Amino acid sequence: MKSVILCADDYALNPSVSHGIVALAEAGRLSATSVMVLSPRWAQDAVLLTPLRGRIDVGLHLDWTSEFALADGHGAPLGALMRRSWWPGLKPTQVSAEVQRQLDRFEQHWGAPPDHVDGHQHVQQFPGLRQALISILAQRYPSGCRPYLRVSRPVARQGGLKGRVIAAMGAAALQRLAKAQGLAVAPFLSGIDDFQSDLAGYAHSMAGWLTEAPEGCLIMCHPAQAAEPDDEIGQARVREWTYLSSPAFVAALRQAGVQLVRGQKVLAPSL
Template sequence: MKRLIVCADDFAGNAAASQAIAALAGASRISATSALVLSPRWAGDAARLQALRGQVDVGLHLDWTSAFARAAGHGLTLKGAMLRAALGGFEPAAARAVVERQLDAFEAVWKAPPDHIDGHQHVQQFAGIRQALVAAVAQRYPPAIRPYLRRSAAGPADTGLKTKIIAAMGASALGRLARAAGIGCAPALSGIYGFNGGAVHYAKLMQTWLAQAPEGCIVMCHPATRAEAGDDIGAARAWEYAYLASDAFAQALARADVQVSRGARINFPA
């Protein structure tokens, strides 16, 4: 049986996302989530996950591009962040300070290190940020409690232009840095699509991801119980939740012979 990490991003992004993620985690439909700790909802919504501590990986969704990041003073648009990464990268000391603040914010609420770290819109692998992240993790956490990292490298089923652009923003470079520092990385990322096409299309995509993703791959998702006002991908979040909570998803897992597994139980090479 193949072990995959099904990770729901954007916990604490809004009420509907936190509600959906907690419900899916409680039903063992997902095995990981990553939290937007700059959100004012983080401290309160984390209580939804307390009963699942040790059953689901709870991690940091490192953030430079949300409204929460802009309110915190370091945020940019995604286009602006990509441009800065491409034109020499983020300034190391400033990036390190932002990483440390978000790790502090995670631990202040969760009272433990994150099980894993990824990035909102994949910023964890951007030039300047990836170096700061690896340095912070290596210094803060001894090997026994060190979080694993998401490396947004394409899985076999992910061959689209969006996937290639994401990977080109530093997936390989992050992997090299992490290995040199003794930090584990998941081998690949699936679940990338344009947040369009509707519920039936999403179900077909998920079946392909489950069938073709390699052992230990992260399959990311962005569920919410409903589309909230102002959420650009709210409709997609709602159809993702409906599918992940359905019997059809359970049947797809069985057909693909997939076990939804915590990354903390997979020995990622460091």
């Protein structure tokens, strides 16, 4: 059996996302989730995760591009943030302060450091953000108690153009920085999707992701029990939740020889 991390992103985005993720985790269909701590729901939704402490990884979904980040004043639309990260426009002191603030908010309601850190729309590896993040994690947490990092580098032949753009925004650089500081990483990412397929299409994609996933790969997903009116990928979230809740997903895991595991259990620090 190969060990794979299945992480549900966007926890606390809305009630349907949070309740859907908790239900899947309770059923053993997930091994990690990533939290949007800027959401006003985080305080109350943290309570829902408490019975799952130690059973799944609970991490920070570093956020610079959501409606919450925009409302807070530091955020920007994805395209604008990509441009600002490549050309001078992100001030290091402001970036560091915001990373610290989001870690503080995570710990305030969870009562412990995050098990891992990734980023909404993969911002954790953008230039200007990755340097601050790595430095802060290395300084803030003692060796042996540090979160692992998601490196958004698609598995070979996966992700298409979207995957190549994601990787080009700093996957290799993030991994190098993590290695230099002795931080553990999930080195490959799967689950890159356009959110356009039907239920059968998502099932087919997941079967391929599971089969092709190398040991220690992280597969991301975005499930929800219902589609909220203001969620542009709401219907896709429901399809994901429906499939991950089904016996067909259990069969796909068995067919691919995959066991879902916490990254904290299988990812060693980079040396």
